[in-house]
Amino acid sequence: MKIPRSHPRYESLVRREQLVRAWKEGIVAPEGLIAHGRGEAWDYLFGEGTSAPALVAERAAAAYLVSARRPVISVNGNVAALGGRDVVQLAKAIPARIEVNLFHRSEDRVKRIVRLLERFGAKDVLGLRPNARIPGLASRRALSHREGIFSADVVLVPLEDGDRAEALARMKKTVISIDLNPLSRTSQRSTIPVVDELSRALKNIEKFVKELRSDPKEVARLRRGYARADNLRAVYSFLQWRLDRLRRGVPARSRPGRKRASLRKT
Ligand code: ATP
Secondary structure, X not given: OOOOOOOOOHHHHHHHHHHHHHHHOOOOOHHHHHHHHHHHHHHHHHOOOOOHHHHHHHHHHHHHHHOOOOEEEEEOHHHHHHHHHHHHHHHHHOOOEEEEOOXXXXXXXXXXXXXXXXXXXXXXXXXXXXXXXXXXXXXXXXXXXXXXXXXXXXXXXXXXOHHHHHHHHHXXXXXXXXXXXXXXXXXXXXXXXXXXXXXXXHHHHHHHHHHHOOOHHHHHHHHHHOOHHHHHHHHHHHHHHHHHHHHOOOXXXXXXXXXXXXXXXX
């Protein structure tokens, strides 16, 4: 389907088309389409832009990723379909390993996702021959690689489910989630919840990684200064501010200054 650029929901419709195409190609599970809808609803509430608190979390995430000993990015079907290229670029910038981990796992789907990531330039993608298990997880999601997620110190888990985020945190890993739902168990359990849309978040984190790679002092300052609970409180305050404006009749899509969101607000 050709979506006209002038359509007010152009980007959202393009994402849906990407997901449906990826579902037809055996990359996305049908359940992934439903999970996407939940994310879209939250993005409406946030005004479809990165909030100031999300930027703060993205910068902290970048600081943890560049200073990690063994950083790994976990990829599922939706992440591959919507942000595959962004993941590969971020992994190169850090540099980090990529591991495919699926809730609805099939060997065929893992292979297809690995191939897609390789087309975007990824090398040595893990996921096909897992040789370890994450303790405390009954499902096939527990399957992992010793040289990947199992022994990682910092794991980026975009669009994760709460059980695995919790299990990874129990292993004392720094868990960075990307999830538009601040109330999901994932956002509640992860060490650094990034409450933002997947591709916006990946691009922002990559930009911050490039800035921070050569600035260890700033990395240390960010690691010290990031306060998870305060940041989530700022996310809720932001939502409240949005809803107050809507209550007062300010149009939903009007977010003056959103591109200039200050990093000092939280
Ligand atoms: P949990 O188990 O953590 O409580 P859940 O049951 O909602 O969460 P999933 O069904 O796996 O978990 O959904 C994945 C999450 O990803 C949802 O919370 C949804 O809001 C979020 N999400 C979906 N699409 C996007 C996207 N493009 N960007 C950011 N977040 C998204």
